Amino acid sequence: MDERRSKSFYILAFFFIAYVIFLYGPMFAIFILSFQGPEGGLTFPMNGMSLHWFYKVFEGNGTVDIGAAFKRSLALGSVVMIITVVLSVAAGMAFRKGFKGAAILFYSAIASLIMPSIITSLGIALEFRLLDDVMINHGSELGLNWLAEGWTTAMGLFTSGLGAHLTWTLPFGLLIMFAIFNRFDGRLEEAARDLGATPWQTFRHVVFPIILPSVVGIGLFGFTLSWDELARSSQAIGSVNTLPLELQGLTTTVTKPDIYALGTLTSAVSFLVIFTALAVIRGLQLRQKRFGSDAGKGLV
Amino acid sequence: MLDKRNSLVAWLQAGPMMLVFAAFFILPLIFVTIVSAWDYNEYEMLPAFSFRGYTDTFEGCLVQLPDLCTILKTYAKTVKLCFLTWALTLTIGFAIAYFLAFHVRSKTWQIVLSLICTVPFWTSNVIRMIAWIPLLGRNGLINQGLIDLGLIKVPLEWLLFSEFSVVLAFVHLFTFFMVVPIFNSMIRIDKKLIEAAYDAGASGFQTLINIVIPLAKPGIVIGSIFVITIVMGDFVTIGVMGGQQIASAGKIIETRLNALQFPAAAANAVILLGITIVIISALTRVVDIRKEL
Numbered sequence: 001m002d003e004r005r006s007k008s009f010y011i012l013a014f015f016f017i018a019y020v021i022f023l024y025g026p027m028f029a030i031f032i033l034s035f036q037g038p039e040g041g042l043t044f045p046m047n048g049m050s051l052h053w054f055y056k057v058f059e060g061n062g063t064v065d066i067g068a069a070f071k072r073s074l075a076l077g078s079v080v081m082i083i084t085v086v087l088s089v090a091a092g093m094a095f096r097k098g099f100k101g102a103a104i105l106f107y108s109a110i111a112s113l114i115m116p117s118i119i120t121s122l123g124i125a126l127e128f129r130l131l132d133d134v135m136i137n138h139g140s141e142l143g144l145n146w147l148a149e150g151w152t153t154a155m156g157l158f159t160s161g162l163g164a165h166l167t168w169t170l171p172f173g174l175l176i177m178f179a180i181f182n183r184f185d186g187r188l189e190e191a192a193r194d195l196g197a198t199p200w201q202t203f204r205h206v207v208f209p210i211i212l213p214s215v216v217g218i219g220l221f222g223f224t225l226s227w228d229e230l231a232r233s234s235q236a237i238g239s240v241n242t243l244p245l246e247l248q249g250l251t252t253t254v255t256k257p258d259i260y261a262l263g264t265l266t267s268a269v270s271f272l273v274i275f276t277a278l279a280v281i282r283g284l285q286l287r288q289k290r291f292g293s294d295a296g297k298g299l300v
Numbered sequence: 301m302l303d304k305r306n307s308l309v310a311w312l313q314a315g316p317m318m319l320v321f322a323a324f325f326i327l328p329l330i331f332v333t334i335v336s337a338w339d340y341n342e343y344e345m346l347p348a349f350s351f352r353g354y355t356d357t358f359e360g361c362l363v364q365l366p367d368l369c370t371i372l373k374t375y376a377k378t379v380k381l382c383f384l385t386w387a388l389t390l391t392i393g394f395a396i397a398y399f400l401a402f403h404v405r406s407k408t409w410q411i412v413l414s415l416i417c418t419v420p421f422w423t424s425n426v427i428r429m430i431a432w433i434p435l436l437g438r439n440g441l442i443n444q445g446l447i448d449l450g451l452i453k454v455p456l457e458w459l460l461f462s463e464f465s466v467v468l469a470f471v472h473l474f475t476f477f478m479v480v481p482i483f484n485s486m487i488r489i490d491k492k493l494i495e496a497a498y499d500a501g502a503s504g505f506q507t508l509i510n511i512v513i514p515l516a517k518p519g520i521v522i523g524s525i526f527v528i529t530i531v532m533g534d535f536v537t538i539g540v541m542g543g544q545q546i547a548s549a550g551k552i553i554e555t556r557l558n559a560l561q562f563p564a565a566a567a568n569a570v571i572l573l574g575i576t577i578v579i580i581s582a583l584t585r586v587v588d589i590r591k592e593l
Contacts, residue, residue, distance in 0.1 A: 005403075008504060012399040016413070019396055022472065023420050026431035029441075033434055043439045087317045094314035099307055105314055108321040114525055115325070116533020116576060118550045119569045123328025126335050126562060163324030170317055199309070224422035231536050235557055247426045251540050263427040270423040278415070 027267065034260035042257060053261035066246060066262060073243040074269075076157055076165065077226040083162075084169040084222030085215060092177025093203070106174075113171035117231030124164050124236040128155040155238035164236040165226045172225065173218045180214045213284040220277035224270055332573075336566035345562045353567030357552075371552070375575070378549040381463065381538075382531040385470040389527050390520065392471065393478025397519070398512070400479075401486035402494075414483070421476045429469050429540045436460040436468075461543030469541040470531055477530070478523035485519030486512065521583050528583075532576050549575075 033040075037048025057066055095102060112120070134142075135151045154160070188210070192202040208215075230244040237245065243266060250259050339350035361369040368376065396417065404410045420428065435441045436459040443455040458464055489512065497507040513520075535550030549572045556565035 006504070009403045012395060012403055015395055016399045019392065019475075020416060023417070026435055026472070027420070027423070027428060029434050030427070030431045041439075043434045043437055044441055044444070087320065090313040091317040094310040097306055097310040099310035099314060101318070102314070105318050105321070108318070108325060112321060112325045114529045114580070115329075116529055116550065116572060118533050118535055118553050119332060119573055120325060120328060122553060122557065122565055122569050123332045124324055125557070126331045126566065127328045129562070130331060130335075160324075163320065166320050167325045170320060174317070220422070228422075228424040228426075230426060231534075234536075234554075244424055244426050247424070247430075248536065248540065251426070251430060252544060259430060263424070263430055267423050267427055271419075274419060274422050 030260040031264050031267070033257055034264040036257040036260075040257060042260075053256070053258045054265070056256070056258040057261045057265065066243075069241055069243045069246045070265075072157060072240060073227055076161060076242060077223045079158065079162060080165045080169055080226035081219050081222035083166060084173045085219050087166075087170060088173030088177050088218050089211075089215060091174055092181060093207075095178070096181055109171040109174050112167045113175075115167075117168070118234075120167055121164060121232045121235040124160050124232075125155075128153070128160045128236070153238065155236070157237065157240055157242075159238075161233055161237040161242070164232040165229050168229060168232055169222045169225045172221045176214060176218050176221065180211050184210070210288070213281045213288070216277055216281050216284065220274065223273055227266075227270060227273070332566045332569050335563050336570045338563040338566075340561055340563045343560055350563070353561075353563040353565075354571075356564055357567055357571070370547075374547045374552060375549055377547065378532060381467060381470070381548070382528055384467050385474070385531050386524060386527055388467070388471045389475045389478045390524065393475050393482055393523060394516075394520070396475070396479050397482035397486055397516075400483055401489075417476060417479055425473055425536070426540065428473060429537060432465060432469060432472075432541070433460065436465055461541070461545065463542070463546065465541045466538055466546060469537050470534075473537065474527050474530055477526035478520075481522040481526075482516055482519035485516040489515045517586065521586055525580055525583055528579055529576055532579070533572060 029044075032046070033042070033044070034053055035049050035051070036046060036053060037050045038052040040047035091105065095106075132151070132153050132155070135147065135154075139147060139149075139151060184207075188206055189202055192206045197205070228244055229242070230248060233242055233245060241249070247259070247262060247266065250262070335345060336353050337349055337351065339346040339348045339352055357371055358369070361372060400410060400413055400417075404413060433440070437443070438455045438457070438460070440459070442459060443452075446452045447455070493511055493515075494507055497511050502510070533550045535548060535554045538546050538548045538551055539554075549568070553565050553568045553572070556562075556568060
């Protein structure tokens, strides 16, 4: 590669900038428009500046309870995040050792990742519907009277909804774990073992601190993918809606900027989580750099 | 003894994830397949063998030949949207990945610029769709701008709630899925190969065609699989950006579901799945994915 920048650099740099504007431009348009004055409409120009539409969101417009959906999505996202982190790290460790059925788990994850969401969603909906049918119609024959009594549906935010979200977040978690362990120096573990560490101590004091920044990354994926998930939840969430589902519903009925205000609020949560996670990752990396190695410092 | 213990631990570690996939992915797929061959009436599914889900879907298709019936037209349109999106995301994604991999020289800048491309992926798709309304709408920025410039007299209607806006939104949302795997392949290309090509007198274009593209092929295929499967099954983007007016393979399933015709929805899901598998296996013939991950 020569030292001077070639012509293609400038062309591609320009293209890249155009792409970034294309990526962010529309989003910033609605962030600005959500501060429309009370008389303003869905498009530019701005008709004054106000927080009117944000108040509107919190008041609710009678048909949907945005606040409740907000809390539901937050709760679900947090649970999905924790489960994704724990299961991905555990499975990642298992893949390092190797086990029978590793290929099956790997292909299940890949298939789950690229399966059209509507099919997964439909399948989960069918599964729970059939379960409900069995419980309601045959529960007593199966001797499950105590369970079948008053059974309405097993579908819900933290049953079918949680499962639907996990089929989307877990493959990302697992792939990130693969990426981590591809670069991981196995000698560190051996050294710990040679010094007499138990497997748990090796994990707790050697492996985990090293992979921690990337584990935060898995958490970031877990939360944001769940917070914004729509297609997989659509059929499998049961009677209550998450925030993205409410938002999608609003696109067909709302003609006022309160939908932008809601969009701005939702994105604000996303950005808050993203930047917190990135800051934590950066902090951990810097910490590793400072304390990670005592090479060249000599013995005292 | 130790090996046995090790494999037991590995099983316990991988088990929970396996259980989640079994319960919420594999089992549901089995149910979709089974229910697709069930009978149904106006309001419930009947557990009796019947191909009604399939025959209803293709009703009248033979009679209407050589004209395409609704379902075939819908699939043709889905494939068309899918192809357009694929071609655009591949071109844009390749250019972006090339810039990041070969032109950005410092590691820090590479990370910063990659993050800039990734952040929108962590934000809501619906919001990123809605975000086009103030730009593309009848009174949107683009129409106003064109009118002010005197280029058009009446607002362009095809900008929003049209196939144009659907493809635009697809490209906006999913180019990321192309950038990441292609970048991943490119970053692994040994820079010496490219220097060697230059030294041997190859032009930039020749290097691109003969060195970079063949070596980036795995990334291209993986990105293509992502984009194609997402677009083939999509019903949200097509719904919102098409003003709920454009039919697609995914939308058929959604419509059937809303009508509580589960076996028909399942039959359509099986058909969609079949088509998707055919496309993926055709693509994986080009490259062995297992080697790349």
